[in-house]
Amino acid sequence: MNDLNKINPMYQFSLKAFSVVFQRAVKKAKPEEEVRQRVLNLTDSITFSVFQYTTRGLFECDKLMFVTQLVFQVLRMNNEINPAELDFLLRCPIQPGVTSPVDYLSNQAWGGIKSLCCMEAFRNLDQDVESTPNRWKRMVESECPERERLPMEWKSKTSLQKLCIMRVLRPDRMSNAIRNFVEEKLGSKYTMGRSLDFASSFEESDSATPMFFILSPGVDPLKDVEEHGKKLGFTLDNKNLHNVSLGQGQEIVAEQALEVAAKNGHWVILQNIHLVARWLKTLEKLVEQHAEQSHENFRVFFSAEPSATPETHIIPHGILENSIKVTNEPPTGMNANLHKxxxxxxxxxxxxxxxxxxxxxxxxxxxxxxxxxxxxxxxxxxxxxxxxxxxxxxxxxxxxxxxxxxxxxxxxxxxxxxxxxxxxxxxxxxxxxxxxxxxxxxxxxxxxxxxxxxxxxxxxxxxxxxxxxxxxxxxxxxxxxxxxxxxxxxxxPNAEIGFLTQTSEKLFSTVLEMQPRDEAVGEEGGMTREEKVCAVMEEITGRLPDQFNMSELFAKAQERSPYEVVALQECERMNFLIREIRSSLRELSLGLKGELTMTSDMESLQNALFLDAVPDGWTKLAYPSTLSLALWFSDLLTRISQLEAWSVSFCLPPVVWLSGFFNPQSFLTAIMQDIARRNKLPLDSMRLQCEVTKRNLEHFSSPPREGAYIHGLFMEGAQWDTQKGIIVPAGMKELTSPMPVMYIKAVPASKQDTKDVYRCPVYKTHQRGPTYVWTFDLKSKEKPSTWTIAGVALILQV
The missing domain is CATH 1.10.8.720 (Region D6 of dynein motor)
Incomplete structure (x- = not known):
């Protein structure tokens, strides 16, 4: 997914303006020997003024994205940054299939350490962590690890290298770590929260410069307009303040108010202009027209909600370019929300x-x-x-x-x-x-x-x-x-860790997309963008297996039992995906060689491969996933291996990896169909019953007589106590905990055990929502509402 496209177009305009102005200013340093001093001067003068201008109208989280990109641009121009280390910081590649040797680090964190060790500056980091675990444990479990000193000789590493280590050990604290990094390199003025009152912003406006309020939930910025208007004598009672809430045919009223206000020097408030999409072009022309010949006291104030996606953005750029954009942060935290x-x-x-x-x-x-x-x-x-x-x-x-x-x-x-x-x-x-x-x-x-x-x-x-x-x-x-x-x-408390981790992931993925595309990446900056893409293509095509021979599989599956039908459907879907991956990579390879004309789809594919993201063309034929491309491809090969083993004789595996299906619902439905047929019971009266075993995967050598054993599920929001056989609160910093093997069978609805259970939803990914799969009844001594409020769910892929 292209995270940069998720940024609201109002913000994208600020980003583009910033990049253009900054790059022009840097290019003015023509002699090479002046570049360093020029950049230093920019840091103190032009950079900050450009930064202030272009980030007006942004929320603090979006402002952090801009200032992060800013500091990397300054350091790159000043030759103070290692491209390979920056690339790792933004991507944080994870080596799959590794097991953490220390209990306080997840397998994912250990995979990040192993990847980091591939760079010379971090050689033997894994050995140090493994040999002196207690020294590292203090930092990893600290409330503010970004302020802790790294153990042993690692404390002498550069600020960027320390960020790389922090990225793999505590990704949830990276927003704070980045703020500290910016303060160190550029100064605290770039990270201080803006507390400008309306009067200060108003002083910058004039008859040709409207003020544009980007609305946020729980905030009414137009109250500030009315209160400041009272001080200056502009009120509804004085008939020199016109407040028009657009929609339901109010466009004519707005046009009349603008004409009167421009002539007599009044104020005009136009609320919710996003509700009148067809009239916005007219509004743009009216504002431009009145800006040229109007009273000096004439002021216009707009308000609009930010669009959810770039595709639904309707505010004309002319209005955005000529306006002072203002955003008031909504109240944050329970205390502020409750008082409000x-x-x-x-x-x-x-x-x-x-x-x-x-x-x-x-x-x-x-x-x-x-x-x-x-x-x-x-x-x-x-x-x-x-x-x-x-x-x-x-x-x-x-x-x-x-x-x-x-x-x-x-x-x-x-x-x-x-x-x-x-x-x-x-x-x-x-x-x-x-x-x-x-x-x-x-x-x-x-x-x-x-x-x-x-x-x-x-x-x-x-x-x-x-x-x-x-x-x-x-x-x-x-x-x-x-x-x-x-x-x-x-x-x-783990919910906050998960939220902060996702926030930092979005920050880095967005900044990664803003990096110059012609810059070399990799160890010592030795690989160009195209070389990296070619290396990824070669890796994928070399490991991607052939498609399943569906003719042979259909010939084998004579009985067409519910389980066989599921296996055949999964193999067919996998063939579609394998075919798309192979053909799209072949086209891109020819395009890069100049033998085919590069299309927009090929460019999108190239960009995704470079950013370690799953291409959109593959996602459409695949299953929901939040993994990076490297981990996604490793996961894909594991799914193919399960299908290959199953399709040899179509005998049900001893334990089925439920997460490995395109459509896990079809397998769960097949369990009900199979048991209903065996016992000659109506399918619509059957319900699935879930029993969590006390055994792990390796303890099973054959499937059950009825139903199936499944594995690959993780619990989020709580954890399963294997000895007690109930749901219990999660351990600290354990965002998801693996479930033991589960026995799924079908029983008549009248015999379903519903006492002391929590009806736990099952989702394909932690995005939940549309990825819902099924509901499993899990034993609990707590009231079901406890786990409902805690957001407890089973996740198939983490």
Whole structure:
């Protein structure tokens, strides 16, 4: 996947502007001996001014991408960076098939160390870690490893080399490590958060320079416009401030407001311009026209939501280029979100209901619930399978419904209220069944009769407060709410590690795509881009096996049992993928030799191979995967090996690698079909039953009489206790834990064991959502809602 294309076009414009201006400035240093001093001067003057201009209107996470690319450009021009080390930092290749010899490092981290050892500067790193594990363990398990000194002689390594080591040992801390690196090389001014007030930004605007507010959830920047307008005498009452919310035919009103304002020196606020796509070209022309001949006090303020993808971007570049882009960060953390939820009410609101105690208790629980569902999205798919636009309107309407129900009922209708909040008010946004279950689970824990007895805890060590005055609730939050952690959302601390790791991966993959394409990579910068692509092509074509002979396989499979049908389908799909890989690489090889004209598809393939990403053309015929190309190809060969072994005699393997299927649902369905046929039972009355064994893969030599043994699943959000046979909380820093071999069989629905179980969803990848496979019932002593809120799921590929 091309991460650079994921950047919103509003941000892409800033990126392009930055790159162009920076490169032009550097090229002004014509004599070679002046380059070094020129770059140093740029660092202190032009670079920072360009950086400030081009990053205005960016969120802090996107700003970090730009400043990271900036520091690498400066160091490259100053010959202070090793291309091979930078390439490793951005790619972090993992050597597959290795086992970590130390318990505090995952196999993936050890694979990264083994890859790092291929460079001369890191020779014997693996031996040092293995021979002195305790010295490295302190740094790996530190809360702030980026501030720790590396053991032994490794502490004398350069800053970039230390980043490479940190990249493989603690990828979740790389955002912090990069900030420290930027501060060291360029100064703290590049990493300090912007806290410019609206008045300062307004001073830079004029009648020809509008202000463009990029909206973010939970933030209303136009309040700043109205408050500053009051100070300068521009208000709705004075009729010199025109506020137009676009949509539903308001374009004519907006045009009239612009004409009057340009003539008389008024202010015009045009909200949500992204809702009137067809009118935007007209708006661009009007703004350009009024900029030439208008009153000096004339000001225009736009607001729009950023588009989800580059394809849906509609804001004309003319508007973006000529505007001052401003973004206000949304509130972050439970404390800020909870205070913001309470800010929508007052003492009068709390006294509006006759059942005061009940109303205040449920009201505060609703505010906490709103802060949870809004803040949980930062944890990615483990938070919500899909993103949802929860907003303050959902909360205020829910509180109105609460008041009406309490006034109409002497006894609190807890179940009715939970249904209205979870299925209608908030549930109206939710499109995924598992997310709906999560939403309702929160409400079952927060809103129940026990809340009136002081027995409800909204988070660990944070009980529901009693009857207070309005300001008392704000003080209660400040005095009693624990520090920010996933526990406040019912999640395990590992969820934050996973979120931070994904953030750093996105940072580096985006910066990698911004690197110059003509620069050599590899050890000592010895390989050009084209040479690296050719090496990858040669590696893949040399190891890719031939296609399956489907004629022979169909002749072997005479019975066409459910399992044989699955095997044949998987072999056919694998043939399509193998054929596409081989033919696309052959075309690209001819194109690079000049024997074929390079097409856009061939260029995309070349770019993907260089970036160690799975090409889009292969992804369309393959299975969902989040692996890099090297690991993906290794995984592909393992899948082919399983099919080759299975297709020899079509006998079911002793233990089936469920993760190795294109369509794992088809194999699970085949289990039900096979048992239904054997026992002459209707298929629609059958259900799968899952039993987790206490044995590992090597202990099985034959398949079961009915059903199948499966392996290759990992648990995220918790772990399986093999001895107790139940789900238990995950170990610290163990983001996913492997499951033992599982026995899957089919039983009539009436005989299915549903007591003390957690209905655990199974997904193909940690992206969850559309990769859903099945639901396995796993034994648990905890309430199912505990694991639902913790986002516990089984993952087929990690």
């Amino acid at each position: 939820a309470l800010d929508n009410f007052s003492q009068v609101s709390l006294e509006a209901c006759t059942q005061e105690n009940e109303f205040k208790s449920i009201w505060f629980a609703l505010c906490y619930f709103h802060a949870v569902v809004a803040g949980r999205s930062k944890f990615g798919p483990q938070g919500w399978n899909r993103p949802y636009p929860f907003n303050i309107g959902d909360l205020t309407i829910s509180v109105n419904v609460l008041q009406n129900y309490l006034e109409a009922n002497r006894k609190v209708p807890y179940e009715d209220l939970r249904y209205l909040f979870g299925e209608i008010m908030y549930g109206g946004h939710i499109t995924d069944d598992w997310d709906r279950r999560l939403c309702c689970s929160y409400l079952e824990e927060f809103i129940k009769p026990e809340m009136m007895e002081g027995k409800v805890f909204l988070a660990p060590k944070f009980p529901l407060p009693g009857n207070m005055q309005y300001e008392g609730y704000h003080k209660y939050i400040d005095d009693n709410l624990p520090g920010e952690s996933p526990y406040l959302y019912g999640l395990h």
